[in-house]
Amino acid sequence: PLEDEEIRARAYIKLVNDRMALRYNRETIASWKYASNITAKNLNEHLQVTKETAKETKDDWLQTTQFNWRSFSDDDLRRQFEKLSILGSSALPEEKFLKLKKTISDMETIYATAKICDYKNKTKCDLSLEPDIVGIIRSSRDPEELKHVWIEWRRKTASAKPFFQEYVKLSNEAAVLNNFSSNTGLWLYDYESSTFVHDVEEIWKQLKPLYHQLHAYVRTKLRNLYGNIVPEKGPIPAHLLGNMWAQSWVNVIDITLPYPSVKHVDVTSEMVKQGYDAIKMFKMAEEFFVSLNLKEMPPKFWERSILVKPNDGRELVCHASAWDFYDHKDFRIKQCTRVTYEDFVTAHHEMGHIQYFLQYSDQPIVYRQGANDGFHEAVGDVMALSVSSTKHLKEIGLIDSKIPDNHASDLNSLFKVGLEKIAFLPFGYLMDRWRWGIFDGNISADDYNCKWWDYRTNIQGVEPPVDRNDEDFDPAAKYHIVSDVPYLRYFVSFVVQFQFHRAACKLAGEYDPKDPAKPLHRCDIYRSTTAGNRIAKMLQMGASRSWPDAMEVLTGQRKMDASGLLEYFRPLYIWLEAENKKNGAYIGWESTQRSI
Ligand SMILES: C=C(C[SeH])C(=O)N1CCC[C@H]1C(=O)O
Numbered sequence: 273p274l275e276d277e278e279i280r281a282r283a284y285i286k287l288v289n290d291r292m293a294l295r296y297n298r299e300t301i302a303s304w305k306y307a308s309n310i311t312a313k314n315l316n317e318h319l320q321v322t323k324e325t326a327k328e329t330k331d332d333w334l335q336t337t338q339f340n341w342r343s344f345s346d347d348d349l350r351r352q353f354e355k356l357s358i359l360g361s362s363a364l365p366e367e368k369f370l371k372l373k374k375t376i377s378d379m380e381t382i383y384a385t386a387k388i389c390d391y392k393n394k395t396k397c398d399l400s401l402e403p404d405i406v407g408i409i410r411s412s413r414d415p416e417e418l419k420h421v422w423i424e425w426r427r428k429t430a431s432a433k434p435f436f437q438e439y440v441k442l443s444n445e446a447a448v449l450n451n452f453s454s455n456t457g458l459w460l461y462d463y464e465s466s467t468f469v470h471d472v473e474e475i476w477k478q479l480k481p482l483y484h485q486l487h488a489y490v491r492t493k494l495r496n497l498y499g500n501i502v503p504e505k506g507p508i509p510a511h512l513l514g515n516m517w518a519q520s521w522v523n524v525i526d527i528t529l530p531y532p533s534v535k536h537v538d539v540t541s542e543m544v545k546q547g548y549d550a551i552k553m554f555k556m557a558e559e560f561f562v563s564l565n566l567k568e569m570p571p572k573f574w575e576r577s578i579l580v581k582p583n584d585g586r587e588l589v590c591h592a593s594a595w596d597f598y599d600h601k602d603f604r605i606k607q608c609t610r611v612t613y614e615d616f617v618t619a620h621h622e623m624g625h626i627q628y629f630l631q632y633s634d635q636p637i638v639y640r641q642g643a644n645d646g647f648h649e650a651v652g653d654v655m656a657l658s659v660s661s662t663k664h665l666k667e668i669g670l671i672d673s674k675i676p677d678n679h680a681s682d683l684n685s686l687f688k689v690g691l692e693k694i695a696f697l698p699f700g701y702l703m704d705r706w707r708w709g710i711f712d713g714n715i716s717a718d719d720y721n722c723k724w725w726d727y728r729t730n731i732q733g734v735e736p737p738v739d740r741n742d743e744d745f746d747p748a749a750k751y752h753i754v755s756d757v758p759y760l761r762y763f764v765s766f767v768v769q770f771q772f773h774r775a776a777c778k779l780a781g782e783y784d785p786k787d788p789a790k791p792l793h794r795c796d797i798y799r800s801t802t803a804g805n806r807i808a809k810m811l812q813m814g815a816s817r818s819w820p821d822a823m824e825v826l827t828g829q830r831k832m833d834a835s836g837l838l839e840y841f842r843p844l845y846i847w848l849e850a851e852n853k854k855n856g857a858y859i860g861w862e863s864t865q866r867s868i
Pocket residue numbers: 519591592593618621762
């Protein structure tokens with residue numbers, strides 16, 4: 273009878289959880305070894321372990337799906353079985369599974385090891401993305417140099433295209449074996465909502481006016497500096513925005529600052545002046561979490577993380593990442609940290625992942641993930657929103673507290689956050705729009721690049737510095753595309769993090785919608801254990817409940833919505849509208865003149 277089966281199921285799932293923890297630990301160790309030291313030996317070991325864990329996972333799955341779990345009376349037991357019933361890519365026959373994993377590793381290796389030649393010194397051809405190329409894109413104000421690195425990086429990573437086609441084919445085959453019509457369904461499954469894509473589109477529509485105002489203003493300022501290479505009414509040339517993918521514009525703050533006369537502290541140079549190094553940046557991030565009564569980093573974190581790029585000549589994946597080794601003790605970050613404000617924010621972002629790992633570590637394995645993937649990306653950013661407030665930067669001595677706070681300096685700092693958060697939104701939205709289109713068979717391999725630029729020009733309002741054609745494969749210039757990492761999570765994060773921030777600020781007494789002296793953008797939740805304790809309660813749930821249940825614990829809301837973000841940036845939106853009107857700036861953009 274069913275009761276006996278449920279009792280048996282409860283014992284069974286405990287065993288499966290313990291087996292999974294060991295498997296995940298073994299797989300993560302091999303994956304870390306390869307990602308932090310790319311050699312043929314480490315790749316083969318990594319693939320070997322992945323193959324073994326896939327086989328064991330499939331064997332478990334065959335047993336798990338024997339249970340009549342859909343009719344279990346215990347909701348939690350049913351939820352655990354439901355999550356275990358999704359096998360993922362291990363559903364592929366072994367040789368296809370291996371081919372898929374090898375294809376992804378090959379793409380990732382192309383990206384991680386690509387080198388280009390310097391623009392000025394043509395014989396220097398050992399520039400890697402981090403820190404060299406990112407450094408040039410961030411600080412060069414020579415459009416020819418910027419164009420050179422932009423084109424060369426894409427020329428080198430475009431070789432991933434044939435691998436990407438193979439990856440799409442095998443990923444879709446795996447999805448179909450999991451009863452999804454394409455990989456899109458598998459990627460969206462954990463959002464537990466049949467209207468999620470529609471909801472995201474609605475939110476983007478609400479955010480577009482704010483983005484268009486920022487875009488128009490930034491285009492005006494770039495045109496003032498660079499002249500006619502910046503079209504008055506066209507998309508913004510992507511190589512001029514301080515970021516290889518034009519996804520964050522924080523590095524052109526010097527060109528675009530609303531009140532340039534007001535002394536704007538360059539936090540990066542202040543960090544360098546004060547002798548910051550990577551360890552100090554991460555120790556300060558940890559101190560912020562601990563001030564909220566959240567957990568400190570365990571000993572193994574400091575022993576085993578890689579916080580600066582090793583200089584022993586090895587090749588490694590430099591893209592920042594946080595790692596859970598599923599043994600309650602081993603948690604690591606790998607980040608090729610530079611002493612910059614941007615990397616200080618990223619340190620908080622990555623530590624937010626570790627904090628989530630720590631908070632839900634007592635949950636069953638299947639629940640040791642974010643309530644949805646966007647939540648996992650949001651935790652660290654919520655902390656960084658407080659850290660980047662003028663109030664906090666003064667508190668930690670990165671801004672001289674003698675500098676008076678006035679309307680102009682306040683707007684300057686709100687604008688700086690906007691260059692990171694508002695500029696990102698269309699990019700966060702279009703990345704998976706493009707990949708869903710491919711998985712769903714609406715975008716063919718011949719159209720990969722022109723469809724990419726169709727979205728980049730029409731949704732993001734940026735254009736390539738030179739014509740593009742179907743030999744190019746510009747999406748491979750972005751880490752997540754070559755590493756099989758979904759991207760919708762970041763759009764979700766950039767929306768929900770402001771709902772979380774607003775709730776935490778209320779709890780901290782730092783924000784009151786009725787008190788103009790306590791606007792949301794000036795909130796710093798530092799040292800608020802009230803806020804921290806509530807955040808911890810949400811994080812401890814992991815994926816044990818649906819994400820609306822988790823969100824409700826912290827915010828009282830059950831829906832993802834743009835209200836938090838729009839409230840945070842309201843003063844900036846008003847200022848941008850007035851400024852654009854004063855400048856007679858064209859809002860929006862005409863189609864690109866480039867051939868794409
Ligand atoms: C820092 C990480 C590792 Se989860 C990252 O990939 N992010 C963080 C912000 C958006 C996205 C990106 O770099 O594209």
